[in-house]
Structure formats: structure tokens, C-alpha cells
Amino acid sequence: MTTFPSFGAETSGSEVAAAFSEQVRGKHVLVVGVSPGSLGEHMAEAIASHKPELLLLASRSLEKINTVISQIRTKEASKNVEIRAINLDLSSLESVRTAAQEINSLTPKLDVVINNAAINVPDRQLTKDGLEMHFATNHIGLFLLTNLLLPKIEEAAKATEKKGATRIVNVTSAGHRLSPIRFSDYNFERTELPVDERPPPGLPLSIVHPDKPYSSFLGYAQSKTANILFSVSLTEKLKGKGIVSYSVHPGSIWTGLSRNLDEEGQSMIKQTSKVWKNGDQGAATALVAALDPSLDEPQGAYMSDCQLAQAAEFAIDGKVAERLWHLSEKLVGQDFIL
Incomplete structure (x- = not known):
């Protein structure tokens, strides 16, 4: 159970950060996926208002990150916070490795990592590494980045007496329910799949x-299932070191993530929820997952509307999570023994 059962769909990220101000103070925090109008911007603004020691913001465009930083600087509570911008293209394994090296050089520890970045594209695309774009950007890039940063995350856990206060948050989606991991066809090249890799009927x-x-819906959904399974693996492998991971569904928010959808796609998205959140409300669940001390002890892998929630069974299966871990290692060409 979370500290505030009253928090829900209408709770804002600003409220959450204020409620857990002491958990922000003095922390080194990385937010991945930050641009004007994004959930990452709202997360960064909320965190910056409560005196973190260092706030690292990573995204594909340094210009856009710097626009966000300028906005943060206009607020009295956050104008003196040290903030650094890191260029990161999650669709490129080379870029991920370069960004990880830069982040590791900027800080001795990482108390909180929020993996918020995601894309949603209408047409099938392969990255230069030969991977389907959603899977590559929304999961594989974040898998590699997080593992390359783990020494700094482990240093943060060692430096605190509060086991479980060091967090890795993966932003997922309720849309994960549309697709399990297609281990035999993660690049979407076949129509025939094993039963356990097929989308739900109907x-x-x-x-x-x-x-x-x-x-595109299934491509996105597979990557969001991967986010949850990644949290399952991280907590299982790292809880003994005082590190916990949660995946979060931010809710239905009309952000730039939907900008590439065609008219039919946008119409379908608009029908998926009766409650539409603004950006600040969309940031709330990730901040609860990152900061709430009641979640120091692992309590599942998935959250929605600021509370623990139930994900699809195929997204929380430990054996499937381990299988995805090994596939991810193969695709990035590096093993991570935790």
C-alpha cells in the first residue's frame, strides 16, 4: 500500500513532489525523455522545486532540454538547482553508450532514474541496429542505458540506510495488454505466431x-509490456542491494507521443479513456513510484493512478521477464550479471 491511498487520477505531480519533499532533497535524479510539453518536463519541474542536489535530463534534443531548463529556472524554488542536459537517442545503441558514459562522468551516484522516454510511430521502421523502432527505443535502449548506469545506482543504494529508497521507474502504458513479447518475431515479420505470443483474441x-x-499498436504494446517485465527483473535481481523498480501507467494524456498517429489512430486513442489528465497529473504516478517510502519494500511491478495495480499476466511473469532479459542482452551484445 502507498502512503496516500487518497492519491488518484486527479492527483498532480506537483502535489506528489510536495508530499515527498524530504525524499527529493539532496538526491541525484535522472529523468530520461524531457522536452517542452512532455511528461518528462512536468516530472523535472516537480522534482526541481524540492532541492535535489543534481538533476540530469536526457533526450534527443539538447535545444529542447535547455528550453525546459530555462522554464525551471524561472521558478524561485528551483532557480539554484544544478541541472545538466545529456544528448540521448535511445534508438541508437552507440548513442546510448555515449550518453551513459557522459552521465557516469557527471555524478558519483544515481538515487532515482525515471525512464520516461518513448515513441509511437505509425509505420514499421528498423533502427540502424536492425531492430523494430518501438522495441528498440522504448525498451532495448532503456535496458542498455539502465544497466550501464547500474554502478552509480548501486553507489546510491550503498550510501543510504533506507533499503529500497533507490528507485528505477519505467514508464509503461495500459496499452501493454494488447501484446505479449513476440520472442520469435520481435521485429514483426510474420503473421503466424506461437499461442503465447499472440495478441488477445477479439x-x-x-x-x-x-x-x-x-x-503500430502492437509494436507499441510489445515495448510497453517489455517495460513492465524489465521492472520485474530489476527488482528481483537488485532488491538485495536496496534497489527497487516499478513500472507506471501515467494515464491518458494527450502529449506529443500521439503526434504521429493517423486520423484513425487518434480516434481510437481518444476512445480509450473517460478521464483525460493534464501533464502535471500524468507525472504523478511516476513520482509516487520514485519517492514514496511505503514502496521501499517491493510490492509488485505495476502502478496506475498513483496506486499499485494489476498488469496483464504475461507482463509480470518472472520466467518471461528472465527470458526477455537474455534476449535483450543478446540484442545489445553485452551480458549483465547482477
Whole structure:
């Protein structure tokens, strides 16, 4: 159970950060995926208002990060916070390794990592590393980045007596329910799949078509399932070191993530929720997952509307999580023995 059962869909990130101000003070925090109008911007602004020692902001555009930093600086409570911008393209393994090296050079520890970055593209694309774009950017890039930063995360855990206060938060989506991990076809090249890799029955042809291997909805969903399974693995492997990971569904928020959807896609998204949040409200669940001391002891892998919630069974299966871990190691060309 969280500290504040009253927190819910309408709670703002600003409220959460204020409630856990002491958990922010003096921390070194990394927020991945920061640009004007994004959830990352709202997370960064809320955190910056409560005296972290260092705030690291990573994204594809340094210009956009610096716009966010300038906005943060206009507020009295955060104008003196040390903030650093890091260029990071999660679709490129080379860029991830370069960014990780830079982050590691900027700080002796990382108390909180919020992996917020994600893309949603309408057409099938492969990265230069040969991976489907959603899976590469929303999971594989974050898998590699987080593992390369683990020595700094472990240093933070060693430096605090509060086991579980060191957190890795992966932003996922309720849309993960549309697809398990397609281990035999993560790049969406086939229409025939093993039973345990198929989407749930009953989905419309606009999402699952018998003659079309690729669906942007399924590509996105697979990557969001991977985010949850990544949290399952991280907590299992690191809880003995005082590190806990949660994945969070921020809620339905109309952000730039939907900008690449066609008219049909946007229409479908608009029908997925009766409650639409603003950006500050969308940041709230990630901040609860990152800061709430009641969550120091692992209590599951998935949160929604600022509370623990139930994910699809295929997204929280420990054996599937371990299988994804090994696949991810293979795809990045590096083993991580935790």
C-alpha cells in the first residue's frame, strides 16, 4: 500500500513532489525523455522545486532540454538547482553508450532514474541496429542505458540506510495488454505466431490483421509490456542491494507521443479513456513510484493512478521477464550479471 491511498487520477505531480519533499532533497535524479510539453518536463519541474542536489535530463534534443531548463529556472524554488542536459537517442545503441558514459562522468551516484522516454510511430521502421523502432527505443535502449548506469545506482543504494529508497521507474502504458513479447518475431515479420505470443483474441482488424505482420499498436504494446517485465527483473535481481523498480501507467494524456498517429489512430486513442489528465497529473504516478517510502519494500511491478495495480499476466511473469532479459542482452551484445 502507498502512503496516500487518497492519491488518484486527479492527483498532480506537483502535489506528489510536495508530499515527498524530504525524499527529493539532496538526491541525484535522472529523468530520461524531457522536452517542452512532455511528461518528462512536468516530472523535472516537480522534482526541481524540492532541492535535489543534481538533476540530469536526457533526450534527443539538447535545444529542447535547455528550453525546459530555462522554464525551471524561472521558478524561485528551483532557480539554484544544478541541472545538466545529456544528448540521448535511445534508438541508437552507440548513442546510448555515449550518453551513459557522459552521465557516469557527471555524478558519483544515481538515487532515482525515471525512464520516461518513448515513441509511437505509425509505420514499421528498423533502427540502424536492425531492430523494430518501438522495441528498440522504448525498451532495448532503456535496458542498455539502465544497466550501464547500474554502478552509480548501486553507489546510491550503498550510501543510504533506507533499503529500497533507490528507485528505477519505467514508464509503461495500459496499452501493454494488447501484446505479449513476440520472442520469435520481435521485429514483426510474420503473421503466424506461437499461442503465447499472440495478441488477445477479439481485437479489431485495424489492430490485428491476418495478412499484415505489422501493427503500430502492437509494436507499441510489445515495448510497453517489455517495460513492465524489465521492472520485474530489476527488482528481483537488485532488491538485495536496496534497489527497487516499478513500472507506471501515467494515464491518458494527450502529449506529443500521439503526434504521429493517423486520423484513425487518434480516434481510437481518444476512445480509450473517460478521464483525460493534464501533464502535471500524468507525472504523478511516476513520482509516487520514485519517492514514496511505503514502496521501499517491493510490492509488485505495476502502478496506475498513483496506486499499485494489476498488469496483464504475461507482463509480470518472472520466467518471461528472465527470458526477455537474455534476449535483450543478446540484442545489445553485452551480458549483465547482477
